[in-house]
Amino acid sequence: MVLGANGSGKTTLLRVASLYLHPSQGRVVVAGEVLGQTDVRRLRTRIGLASPAFGELLRPALTARDAVMTARYGALEPWWHTYDDDDRGRAEVLLARFGVGGLGDRTVGSLSSGERQRVLLARAFSGRPALVLLDEPTAGLDLAGREDLVGRLESLAQDDDGPPTVLVTHHVEEIPATTTHVLLLREGQVVAAGPVAEVLSEADLSATFGLAVRLERRGGRWSAWA
Numbered sequence: 598m599v600l601g602a603n604g605s606g607k608t609t610l611l612r613v614a615s616l617y618l619h620p621s622q623g624r625v626v627v628a629g630e631v632l633g634q635t636d637v638r639r640l641r642t643r644i645g646l647a648s649p650a651f652g653e654l655l656r657p658a659l660t661a662r663d664a665v666m667t668a669r670y671g672a673l674e675p676w677w678h679t680y681d682d683d684d685r686g687r688a689e690v691l692l693a694r695f696g697v698g699g700l701g702d703r704t705v706g707s708l709s710s711g712e713r714q715r716v717l718l719a720r721a722f723s724g725r726p727a728l729v730l731l732d733e734p735t736a737g738l739d740l741a742g743r744e745d746l747v748g749r750l751e752s753l754a755q756d757d758d759g760p761p762t763v764l765v766t767h768h769v770e771e772i773p774a775t776t777t778h779v780l781l782l783r784e785g786q787v788v789a790a791g792p793v794a795e796v797l798s799e800a801d802l803s804a805t806f807g808l809a810v811r812l813e814r815r816g817g818r819w820s821a822w823a
Contacts, residue, residue, distance in 0.1 A: 598793065600766045600773055601782035602806050607665070607765045609649070611732050612765070613681040615646045628727040629647070642671040645721035645760065648732035650715050657706025660689045660717045661697065665703055668723035691719035695749060710737035722753065722760070735771050743771065747818075752777045769797070774817030781805045 599607050599695040611624055612618035612780040625632035628643050643679050645668065655664055659787060663675045663810045670678045692698050695715040705713060714737050721729050734750070753759050754775035766772070772779075772793070782790040782805070788802040802821060803810045812821045 598765060598776045599782065600755075600769065600772075600779055600781040600797075602767055602787075603612050604784070605767075605782040605805075606785040607767070608650075608732060609766055609785075611646075611648065611763075612729075615644055615730050615752055616641050620725050636726045638671070642669070642724060643727040645724070645726035645729035645733055646732075647714075647717040647721040647730070649736060652713060654741065655705050657704060659691060659705050661703050661705060661708065662701035663723065663763060664716055665691055665723050667719070668720045670724075686786060688719070688723060692716065694722075695719045700728065703731075706795050710760070711742050714738060718746070729760050730756075731762060731764045733766055735766070735768075747771060767820045769802070769819040772797075772819050783807070784792065 599610060601607050609618065613620055613632075614627060616627065616632060618811055619632065627658070628640065630640055656674070660673070662685060666680055666684050667673060667675055667678075669680070669684060672678055688724045689698065692701055694720050697712055697715045697719070700708065700712060700716070702803065708716065714734065718731070718734055723729060725765075735746055738746060749761070750764070751773045754762065754773065764771075764773070764776070776793050778791060780790045781796065781801055788805045789796045797819065799810055799812045802812055808823055810821050810823060812819065
């Protein structure tokens with residue numbers, strides 16, 4: 598989990614981790630490979646990514662099924678590679694797992710913002726990734742949609758063969774109960790990092806957002822207010 602205010606560097610960090618941005622200094626290791634010493638086109642196929650910016654790259658006439666299926670090769674269009682019934686079946690399973698199982702034939706452009714977000718999440722978990730990066734995955738969802746999605750992410754985290762997942766947000770209410778570690782950012786600097794039970798405190802959260810914050814945990818979920 599990466600938590601911070603707008604402009605704190607969360608999305609930039611995710612762009613580096615997803616291999617779409619090279620840092621000006623330092624060393625980046627993703628899935629055991631060093632950025633700058635590996636073929637990023639191949640490595641990107643091992644990274645699941647869901648972000649509003651990436652969603653804008655999908656052609657509006659692309660079907661939801663194809664949007665998920667093409668993640669196997671890190672592609673944006675189905676005609677660049679060959680797919681089979683197993684690929685299409687896995688795409689349908691993932692769409693169903695994120696609550697949009699009946700929308701496989703719908704075009705991306707005809708989906709609501711919430712439906713499109715769920716398709717992007719299904720795509721992120723397609724292709725059996727070694728790492729999944731989720732940039733504000735509940736954006737565009739109402740309260741019911743947010744809670745449903747957080748529950749689905751918690752269920753995925755309990756899969757023995759599920760990939761490690763990094764979720765980026767600026768709302769503690771969106772943190773799934775299965776979250777193990779958190780990174781707090783402010784103006785591009787690390788405020789604190791470590792196990793969520795140790796790092797997510799009122800003092801560190803106040804330093805992260807620059808105001809006095811009260812924090813409460815109930816039933817594994819968090820809430821915060823000024």
